[in-house]
Amino acid sequence: MKSLWNDSDAAQYQGDLDLRVYTSRLLGQDPSLVLHGGGNTSVKITETNLVGDEEEILYVKGSGWDLETIEAAGFAPVRMAHLLKLAKLQSLSDPQMVNELKTQMTNAAAPSPSVETILHATLPYKYVDHTHADAIVSITNTAEGEQRIRSLYGDTVVIIPYVMPGFDLARLCAQRFAAEAHDNTLGMVLMNHGIFSFADSAQLAYQRMIDLVTLAEDYLASKGAWEVPPATAQPSKASIRGSMAALRQDISRVAGFPMILAHQNNNKGLAFAQHPEVSSLSQQGPATPDHVIRTKSTPMLDRDTDGFARHYKEYFDTHAPHAKQPKTMLDPAPRVVLDPELGLCTVGRSAKDAGISADIYDHTIDVILRATALGGFKALPAKDLFDMEYWDLEQAKLNKSGAPPVFAGEVALITGAASGIGKACVEAMLKRGAAVIALDINADITTLHPRKDYCGIPCDISDKEQLNSALETGIKAFGGLDMLVLNAGVFPGGKRIACLEDDEWHQVLKVNLDANLALMRQCHPLLKLAPRNGRVLIMGSKNVLAPGPGAAAYSASKAALIQLMRIAALEWADDGIRINALHPDAVFDTAIWTDEVLAARAAHYGMSVDDYKRKNLLKTEIRSQDVAELAAEMCGPLFAKTTAAQVPIDGGNERVI
Numbered sequence: 001m002k003s004l005w006n007d008s009d010a011a012q013y014q015g016d017l018d019l020r021v022y023t024s025r026l027l028g029q030d031p032s033l034v035l036h037g038g039g040n041t042s043v044k045i046t047e048t049n050l051v052g053d054e055e056e057i058l059y060v061k062g063s064g065w066d067l068e069t070i071e072a073a074g075f076a077p078v079r080m081a082h083l084l085k086l087a088k089l090q091s092l093s094d095p096q097m098v099n100e101l102k103t104q105m106t107n108a109a110a111p112s113p114s115v116e117t118i119l120h121a122t123l124p125y126k127y128v129d130h131t132h133a134d135a136i137v138s139i140t141n142t143a144e145g146e147q148r149i150r151s152l153y154g155d156t157v158v159i160i161p162y163v164m165p166g167f168d169l170a171r172l173c174a175q176r177f178a179a180e181a182h183d184n185t186l187g188m189v190l191m192n193h194g195i196f197s198f199a200d201s202a203q204l205a206y207q208r209m210i211d212l213v214t215l216a217e218d219y220l221a222s223k224g225a226w227e228v229p230p231a232t233a234q235p236s237k238a239s240i241r242g243s244m245a246a247l248r249q250d251i252s253r254v255a256g257f258p259m260i261l262a263h264q265n266n267n268k269g270l271a272f273a274q275h276p277e278v279s280s281l282s283q284q285g286p287a288t289p290d291h292v293i294r295t296k297s298t299p300m301l302d303r304d305t306d307g308f309a310r311h312y313k314e315y316f317d318t319h320a321p322h323a324k325q326p327k328t329m330l331d332p333a334p335r336v337v338l339d340p341e342l343g344l345c346t347v348g349r350s351a352k353d354a355g356i357s358a359d360i361y362d363h364t365i366d367v368i369l370r371a372t373a374l375g376g377f378k379a380l381p382a383k384d385l386f387d388m389e390y391w392d393l394e395q396a397k398l399n400k401s402g403a404p405p406v407f408a409g410e411v412a413l414i415t416g417a418a419s420g421i422g423k424a425c426v427e428a429m430l431k432r433g434a435a436v437i438a439l440d441i442n443a444d445i446t447t448l449h450p451r452k453d454y455c456g457i458p459c460d461i462s463d464k465e466q467l468n469s470a471l472e473t474g475i476k477a478f479g480g481l482d483m484l485v486l487n488a489g490v491f492p493g494g495k496r497i498a499c500l501e502d503d504e505w506h507q508v509l510k511v512n513l514d515a516n517l518a519l520m521r522q523c524h525p526l527l528k529l530a531p532r533n534g535r536v537l538i539m540g541s542k543n544v545l546a547p548g549p550g551a552a553a554y555s556a557s558k559a560a561l562i563q564l565m566r567i568a569a570l571e572w573a574d575d576g577i578r579i580n581a582l583h584p585d586a587v588f589d590t591a592i593w594t595d596e597v598l599a600a601r602a603a604h605y606g607m608s609v610d611d612y613k614r615k616n617l618l619k620t621e622i623r624s625q626d627v628a629e630l631a632a633e634m635c636g637p638l639f640a641k642t643t644a645a646q647v648p649i650d651g652g653n654e655r656v657i
């Protein structure tokens, strides 16, 4: 493990708190030390308050901040004198502790102090660093973990047996530290949890962390337990989207709301899922208590030729009863699925959340394999795991986010998504919390939204192979499909029937009609498995209701598409799938309508561009965004009882009316 300390960088951080920021970020940059908001750091500073009193303040990492990107404002200032008095109490419940920490802050706007605040306060050093280093948890999660740590560090560290984070742990650490620490003490190892280092300078505390963890890594290497190559795995089946969508439906049912199921496409996850002892290894709990919910996985189940989904179903049926759980508890759905065919999949209320679980489980696999190589992974007894899972503070941390957006955990597929109405539909869906699979023939679709809940795939939807592979990629990313927006279409230049060639006619029907039929056929089995029922939105056209001369192929294709929608509404109602259409007209903020084309059309009617844009009864301009917002709403709860509806969005048109 390399020290990232750099003298010239460090020189830019002046003052005790700034240096605390600097070395916290150094720790945060190494995912083998801390991951996603894990770990915490502190500094003790003496300050004069408003009324002229000097007081010692503990600046400790606040909740919601990540060490990698923390700023001075991410540290919560808490009065040391009170913390030291609290540490002497016989007991303090979690809610009491949270209250005491909050009410002893000197800045009401600061974030909530870490649950390990009292522990930081009791360590008599200016700088205290705490990580859940992979190497430390690998060694401490083995049967002879404590002896190994003792032989590795001698008496330079104080060893603390496992206690759940909170007041009891802080109290125990304070007692052990007072009894065992001496001038050469460099750190403190918490069994099945992590490590603390401390010193009176930021640099030395950080350096001690690096040195202690390096010793642990070297120890593992010397036992052949550091570089644990992943076994080669049997590749998964060519198409797993059906299996994933069925599994996602089961998981969502257990959770009580739709969840994202993200396939982790790597050999490491697949090899671990196929490990002969994965059932026991994966059910022993997390490597560190911070990860208890993130690493909650399904047990491996026997399977037969019926496929696997049924087995999970049985398991979930017996483990899901919501009635057993108090309302404040987190849903009982697993966050990690290990399946020999699917490999490693992670679960979350959002794609971002599923991604965090994936990062954490990636390290958990390393820890488990290293501990196994060292002599056997041995996590905590079931009682401790249970306590951890139902731990007040952990639950509060995960439940605090308030009401989720309307499409949280759901997946929308949108075609023709790189520009115009399709692009606006992507934004409307993302805004409502859906993960989006965006297809477009334009390769720019890949990079349109660099975020976890967006999967842009270049695809010519009239090409069956491309469509099949795009669906596989999209469903692997998010686990299923809830909403389908059929927006892609072509609008060729005007041509009267007398000169319309067969090729042109067929070309338009191929994209506007045939491709949408193929999409509907391929997506039907996925939409059937949508946890809150599938929805389809068809982008029609004013031309369906009020055609004009010169657009035979376009108008006929859209009219046939609407007829297809009406048949689908009849056929799919039993599957709970509803399908509705929008008929937009005169939407000019799209790629086809350049300023020149628009000016020419306006001139043709002897109108100004502005008047031409509002050439409707309400004299209003129809923008892509207006159409997209309505499209999204029609997939939402307001339209839950409507199917086969055709809604114009055209500002009012006499011929349509």
Ligand code: ZN
Residues within 6 Å of the ligand: 039, 116, 130, 131, 132, 165, 193, 194, 290
């Ligand atoms: Zn910790």
